[in-house]
Amino acid sequence: xxxxxYDPVFVKGVFDRCSDQYVTFSWICSFGFTERWRRQCVELMxxxxxxxxxxYDLMAGTGEVWPxxxxxxxxxxxxxxxxxxxGMHQRAMERLHAHRAHKIAFIEDxxxxxxxxxxxxxxxxxxxxxKTFNGxxxxxxxxxxxxxxxxxxxxxxxxxxxxxxxxxxxxxxFHLKVMLPLIERTLLRGAQDFAxxxxxxxxxxxxxxxxEMLRAEGLHVEFKRFFFGCSTxxxxxxxxxxxxx
Numbered sequence: 001x002x003x004x005x006y007d008p009v010f011v012k013g014v015f016d017r018c019s020d021q022y023v024t025f026s027w028i029c030s031f032g033f034t035e036r037w038r039r040q041c042v043e044l045m046x047x048x049x050x051x052x053x054x055x056y057d058l059m060a061g062t063g064e065v066w067p068x069x070x071x072x073x074x075x076x077x078x079x080x081x082x083x084x085x086x087g088m089h090q091r092a093m094e095r096l097h098a099h100r101a102h103k104i105a106f107i108e109d110x111x112x113x114x115x116x117x118x119x120x121x122x123x124x125x126x127x128x129x130x131k132t133f134n135g136x137x138x139x140x141x142x143x144x145x146x147x148x149x150x151x152x153x154x155x156x157x158x159x160x161x162x163x164x165x166x167x168x169x170x171x172x173x174f175h176l177k178v179m180l181p182l183i184e185r186t187l188l189r190g191a192q193d194f195a196x197x198x199x200x201x202x203x204x205x206x207x208x209x210x211x212e213m214l215r216a217e218g219l220h221v222e223f224k225r226f227f228f229g230c231s232t233x234x235x236x237x238x239x240x241x242x243x244x245x
Contacts, residue, residue: 005196006134008084008110014196015061016087035064037158037231038127042068044224044235045125045156052077053122056148058111058141058157059083059129063092066104069125082107082114083129112140119150130159130210131200138210146217149238155219156235161206163229207232 004010042065048055052075057065060081070076081104083089089106107114112133124145133141145155211223211234221236 005199006132006137008113011132012084012086015083015085018087018197034128034160037160037226038065039068040226041065041125041127041156041158041233041235042072044158044222044233045123046154046235046237048073048122048154049152050077050122051075054078055080055121055123055125055153056116057081058124058126058144059132060092061085061088061127061129063104065125065127070103076103078103078105080105080107082109082111082116084108084110111144112137114144116144116148118147119153121148122150122153124149124153124155124157126157128159130157130207131197131204134203135209139213142210142213142217142219145214146219146238149219151238152240154235154237156233157207157210158226158231158233159204159207160201161204161225161229161232162202163227164206207234210234 005014053073054077057063057069057079060083063081066079069079081089081092083092083106086108089108093106107116130138130141149155206225206229208223211221214221214234214236219236219238221234224233224235225231226233
């Protein structure tokens, strides 16, 4: 029987095992673009309505978006990081948490199975976590976002994407399918887990379908492409006078 790469237990195992080298791998294999895209994700997110907004970083990983988030919105009251991987949480605490401990809390959980309170967030952000879900799980995630946001609350999520239609797409696919596993074997000496991350990215496509799922939940949504579609994002807000039909 083939493995289900979207099963939460499988996803947790992949990211637990590669957590120690994830930051290095991500930077090398994206030529530094992941850091740029995190910053652009924060820039794209509308300003939260509250003076001291509280929100969630979903599929938070190693927390690399926090410095960008706190720089743009220094009045943030708190960030609750949610991630299924204990290894990624530990890595985030070691690298970034110490100087921000008073503003950052952790929930180690599958976000789709969590009991995050209704209308508890002024903002929701996520960087490079969407690819670890399949289509049915994306539909559940859209419901989580609509459930957790306060009326008037804002969100932005970004993910590495397949730049279909770009004339350099064959080079992009070569990089993803050949160079990433090669880098893993020769430099990072992982257990094929980084190659799985490439598979997630290839399967994901782009964020356009997820944008429609968010709209179906009654949210205002903007879909945005970066660098010829090599990453895509969804950003928007929950209407101040929110009512589900």
